[in-house]
Amino acid sequence: MKAVFSIGWFCHEMYSVSRMHLARNFMNPIQSPLPKMRSGLGSPRMSAPRGWSHSRQLLCWLTTWLMALGASGAEGGFLFVTFKGEQTPMTEQIYFALSQDGRNWEALNQAKPALVSQVGERGVRDPFLLRAHDGKEFFIVATDLSINLNGDWHRATHAGSRSIVIWESADLVHWSEPRLAPVAADDAGCTWAPEAVYDTETGDYLVFWASTNGRDGFAKQRIWACRTGDFRTFSKPFIYVERPHDVIDADIVWDGQDYYRFSKDETSKAIRMETGKRLLGPWQEVSQFSLANLVGYEGPECFLLKPAGSGEHPTWCLMLDCYSKGTGYQPFVSQDLGRGQFTAGENFVFPFHFRHGAVLPITTEEHDRMKAAYP
DSSP: OHHHHHHHHHHHHHHHTTTOOOOOOOOOTTTOSOSSOOOOSOOOOOOOOTTOOHHHHHHHHHHHHHHHHHHHOTTTOEEEEEOOOSSSTTTSSBEEEEESSSSBEEESGGGSOSBOOOSTTSOEEEEEEEEOTTSSOEEEEEEEOOTTTOOOHHHHHHSOOSEEEEEEESSSSSBOOOEEEEOSOTTBSOOEEEEEEEETTTTEEEEEEEEOBGGGTSOOOEEEEEEESSSSSOOOOEEEEOOSSOEEEEEEEEOSSOEEEEEEETTTTEEEEEEESSTTOOEEEOTTOTTTTOBSOEEEEEEEEEOOOTTOOOEEEEEEEETTTTOEEEEEEEEEGGGTEEEEOOSOBOSSOOOSOEEEEOOHHHHHHHHHHOO
């Protein structure tokens, strides 16, 4: 019954896609499946090769849409990966939480660490979780840092780790041992808040993070980046975002037409929002971003909370970590992502203070498997 309804909805989508833009987080399916797996269902943009018959184009549309349905997690809810803080060595580790609707969250594993790092600095912060573009693997990348074991923030920014910590899994339950990946420049003082996004133009992942560097006396944070195809070998790092002042905590989301990049101005302590057509730019400031004057927040994490419905725009959620008050992630929602119009989210429930982390849409099968593995 569910499959019949889905196919019927798909046919409706094919008819209406030229008339209205729904929640879009899927790239051209001819190029590759899903870039960052952040959205629920939407209207895949199709560009079939010339000469294809209508029936063949329809079949490709249907196959792509059904693959997106299985991988988008529209029915399975969301997985949150986070850490708790620096209170103990175990609070700077990996924690999981599930939600069916993206609002009401429940901790997994009895709110204890699901993954523990004993490599590098023996602690992790700012974890980011992504699904591989082919849907076959999952990766967690995280900051190699333990403030509990070494609370010297000067050391953390001037002589910290030049590596990120990586876990891999095929099913979100069985994870590899953590390993260090040295991605930062040789003179980097830190390698903070790594994230990754699949680049459809180059066919690999853009991995990015914040670093200070000895070349200018560790004067400011910049966003650096490198590329990888397998999260084992990485290209030479390059400066991705440089501003007059410090910038950290970059997060990128794609709505099917445009990229949106959030970051923290570490000098003003405010969040900035930009938009662009390509991962390497050019990027333009979203001048009407409604949270531009909000200070004391960091770790932006944006995801599609609810796909577009009949006559309704999609609802996006921007999580911001209110570190200044120690209250963890606070949600802000928008039905106008293009103009950056966000309002404070209501009816969100968290089992503990979520810190800088990431959200991944999951399937029903993945939800049930994680629930059983981490009671």
